[in-house]
Amino acid sequence: MKFSIAVMPGDGIGNEVVPEGLKVLKRAIEVSGEPVELDLTDYEVGAKRWHETGETLTDDELESLRSHDAIFFGACGDPSVPSGVLERGVILKMRFGLSHAVNLRPSKLFAGVTSPLADPGEIDFVVVREGTEGSYTGMGGSVRTDTPYEVATEVSINTWYGVERAVRDAFERAQARSKKLTYVHKHNVMVHAGHLWRRVVEKVGAEYPEVTFNYEHTDACTIYMVTDPGRYDVIVTDNLFGDILTDLAAAVTGGIGLAASGNLNVEGTGPSLFEPIHGSAPDIAGQQIADPTASILSGALMASHLGLDVVAKSIETAVEADLADRDGTKRSTAEVGDAIAARLS
Amino acid sequence: MKFSIAVMPGDGIGNEVVPEGLKVLKRAIEVSGEPVELDLTDYEVGAKRWHETGETLTDDELESLRSHDAIFFGACGDPSVPSGVLERGVILKMRFGLSHAVNLRPSKLFAGVTSPLADPGEIDFVVVREGTEGSYTGMGGSVRTDTPYEVATEVSINTWYGVERAVRDAFERAQARSKKLTYVHKHNVMVHAGHLWRRVVEKVGAEYPEVTFNYEHTDACTIYMVTDPGRYDVIVTDNLFGDILTDLAAAVTGGIGLAASGNLNVEGTGPSLFEPIHGSAPDIAGQQIADPTASILSGALMASHLGLDVVAKSIETAVEADLADRDGTKRSTAEVGDAIAARLS
Ligand SMILES: CC(C)[C@H](C(=O)O)[C@@H](O)C(=O)O
Ligand SMILES: CC(C)[C@H](C(=O)O)[C@@H](O)C(=O)O
Numbered sequence: 001m002k003f004s005i006a007v008m009p010g011d012g013i014g015n016e017v018v019p020e021g022l023k024v025l026k027r028a029i030e031v032s033g034e035p036v037e038l039d040l041t042d043y044e045v046g047a048k049r050w051h052e053t054g055e056t057l058t059d060d061e062l063e064s065l066r067s068h069d070a071i072f073f074g075a076c077g078d079p080s081v082p083s084g085v086l087e088r089g090v091i092l093k094m095r096f097g098l099s100h101a102v103n104l105r106p107s108k109l110f111a112g113v114t115s116p117l118a119d120p121g122e123i124d125f126v127v128v129r130e131g132t133e134g135s136y137t138g139m140g141g142s143v144r145t146d147t148p149y150e151v152a153t154e155v156s157i158n159t160w161y162g163v164e165r166a167v168r169d170a171f172e173r174a175q176a177r178s179k180k181l182t183y184v185h186k187h188n189v190m191v192h193a194g195h196l197w198r199r200v201v202e203k204v205g206a207e208y209p210e211v212t213f214n215y216e217h218t219d220a221c222t223i224y225m226v227t228d229p230g231r232y233d234v235i236v237t238d239n240l241f242g243d244i245l246t247d248l249a250a251a252v253t254g255g256i257g258l259a260a261s262g263n264l265n266v267e268g269t270g271p272s273l274f275e276p277i278h279g280s281a282p283d284i285a286g287q288q289i290a291d292p293t294a295s296i297l298s299g300a301l302m303a304s305h306l307g308l309d310v311v312a313k314s315i316e317t318a319v320e321a322d323l324a325d326r327d328g329t330k331r332s333t334a335e336v337g338d339a340i341a342a343r344l345s
Numbered sequence: 346m347k348f349s350i351a352v353m354p355g356d357g358i359g360n361e362v363v364p365e366g367l368k369v370l371k372r373a374i375e376v377s378g379e380p381v382e383l384d385l386t387d388y389e390v391g392a393k394r395w396h397e398t399g400e401t402l403t404d405d406e407l408e409s410l411r412s413h414d415a416i417f418f419g420a421c422g423d424p425s426v427p428s429g430v431l432e433r434g435v436i437l438k439m440r441f442g443l444s445h446a447v448n449l450r451p452s453k454l455f456a457g458v459t460s461p462l463a464d465p466g467e468i469d470f471v472v473v474r475e476g477t478e479g480s481y482t483g484m485g486g487s488v489r490t491d492t493p494y495e496v497a498t499e500v501s502i503n504t505w506y507g508v509e510r511a512v513r514d515a516f517e518r519a520q521a522r523s524k525k526l527t528y529v530h531k532h533n534v535m536v537h538a539g540h541l542w543r544r545v546v547e548k549v550g551a552e553y554p555e556v557t558f559n560y561e562h563t564d565a566c567t568i569y570m571v572t573d574p575g576r577y578d579v580i581v582t583d584n585l586f587g588d589i590l591t592d593l594a595a596a597v598t599g600g601i602g603l604a605a606s607g608n609l610n611v612e613g614t615g616p617s618l619f620e621p622i623h624g625s626a627p628d629i630a631g632q633q634i635a636d637p638t639a640s641i642l643s644g645a646l647m648a649s650h651l652g653l654d655v656v657a658k659s660i661e662t663a664v665e666a667d668l669a670d671r672d673g674t675k676r677s678t679a680e681v682g683d684a685i686a687a688r689l690s
Contacts, residue, residue, distance in 0.1 A: 247564035
């Protein structure tokens with residue numbers, strides 16, 4: 001079996017964590033004895049390229065990305081580039097262009113990991129964040145820009161089609177897990193989008209009689225995230241709320257250094273993308289101090305998505321073992337990758 | 346001095362906590378010896394009225410509210426009413442109609458109060474949440490409603506005028522406090538609104554050379570809220586982000602049972618409104634088990650807004666003393682109000 005993977009480290013610590021993610025993935029494949037070959041193709045995106053050429057990710061590259069089985073991404077964004085240029089031009093261009101309907105973000109408090117919560121209990125849920133619409137479309141604009149009379153709009157676009165893709169995926173996951181789904185929105189204020197979400201959840205939910213679902217407002221959900229995170233098993237929510245809630249969820253489960261994600265094309269019309277949920281962290285970049293665990297776990301998500309379940313499981317097990325043994329000793333980014341790879345043999 | 350106050354308990358526990366807020370306020374005025382008279386006018390809003398008459402808050406009532414010096418509000422919302430009807434028809438109708446430019450939400454971890462964080466440190470900041478625009482305008486709609494081809498939009502409206510009112514208020518507060526301001530948005534994604542916010546903050550900030558300000562993405566801010574909340578002194582943010590962040594802030598400082606807020610008309614063109622940030626909590630309503638502290642502290646905010654600083658301070662002191670002495674003994678809503686009132690003499 002040969003898988004073609006697009007590798008895109010991007011900016012900042014993306015360049016340090018992606019090699020570790022790949023190192024562990026390759027080693028896990030080797031150890032598994034499965035006849036799997038990875039064919040890696042590098043894509044250069046990010047601040048350096050933008051400064052040199054003005055390009056983010058071209059339409060041709062987006063087309064060429066379609067030929068791969070998956071994309072392994074690092075991070076994008078740099079203070080030297082106007083905010084939004086790389087995020088919209090690279091990250092969101094791929095999520096939208098490649099129909100990444102589901103932004104999947106597991107949150108688990110691993111043994112040995114310290115939560116900022118006094119009494120976190122067991123935390124193990126996944127967030128199914130809609131990935132292609134909501135407030136992320138970029139629609140809107142401004143008039144009388146930079147005058148006292150400026151008006152700027154952002155238009156949140158929500159379609160039955162887009163919401164249903166995410167909601168259906170979430171019900172499938174709930175069905176396969178503990179049969180409990182929480183959908184989160186703010187339908188008491190954002191009544192147009194909120195009631196569309198409600199109707200979709202109720203309609204799709206009727207097809208999953210074994211799954212019980214309940215609703216929470218986004219603001220209330222942030223409270224439960226810190227007072228009772230164990231209540232969650234599968235959460236489904238919109239793009240913006242999902243962005244916010246998954247960073248919070250990562251924080252309560254020990255930090256974004258550990259949080260992996262998959263941007264899934266659930267219809268099989270293009271490659272899915274796997275990335276840490278953290279950003280490029282320019283403040284700590286280039287020092288080999290970033291934690292590569294999120295990238296390594298993103299590699300496991302990618303393996304599982306490619307059907308390599310044994311490989312995925314072995315990476316997770318190695319990461320869990322490493323986490324359980326961490327004692328505060330400082331290790332470089334590469335040392336963490338090496339240590340986790342070493343546990344695979 | 347006579348102050349005319351509109352009293353609006355609303356739904357659920359609003360009816361239990363508002364009387365305690367008033368009880369403590371009246372007692373604090375009495376004890377202060379100041380020649381202050383409160384002239385209270387009741388307004389009935391909420392689920393009961395809507396079921397009986399179909400009315401939320403009429404235009405006439407909105408006009409009549411303008412004649413008061415302040416509004417003392419409880420909560421609105423009930424599962425028997427379609428989500429959004431009371432919220433948009435009462436709460437948001439007042440915030441928009443009465444130009445409540447600033448939704449002020451102090452977050453303080455009082456002595457004796459347990460935070461869900463293992464190591465909360467000192468927490469004492471205020472959030473200046475823009476109150477009249479953003480995703481809260483209700484603009485948008487849906488077409489092909491309840492079909493697989495439905496499209497629903499929410500339009501976030503952001504104006505230089507509206508953002509500047511809130512930002513200027515925040516800089517004033519920062520100037521009077523520790524001269525540190527954090528502005529929070531998501532300008533790497535919501536570039537139209539986000540860059541308007543950025544430009545306003547930079548422009549207004551130039552008038553406050555003593556105040557240093559920094560920017561955080563909303564998602565990152567939720568992380569710091571649980572890992573390093575002590576970093577904040579004054580936060581300014583938009584309506585939706587403010588809604589989410591202040592519930593989270595309330596949770597880390599011991600719960601929404603304690604969190605007060607003021608919806609401020611900063612231009613003096615109408616009355617400001619004071620309310621707990623919690624909702625009507627239908628699940629615990631009518632049992633006299635709701636904590637009235639948030640309403641009582643909202644009374645202190647109202648007193649301070651009316652220029653009754655001694656009264657405000659004495660309420661805060663009484664609340665702090667009560668909180669420091671709480672030992673888990675169950676008290677009814679009224680008993681908590683009585684206990685705090687008793688500390689005033
Ligand atoms: C970098 C940014 C565009 C992105 C987002 O907002 O989705 C990030 O925060 C994430 O969560 O993946
Ligand atoms: C009840 C609701 C309309 C309101 C809001 O979203 O602003 C509440 O959550 C709040 O924070 O005051």
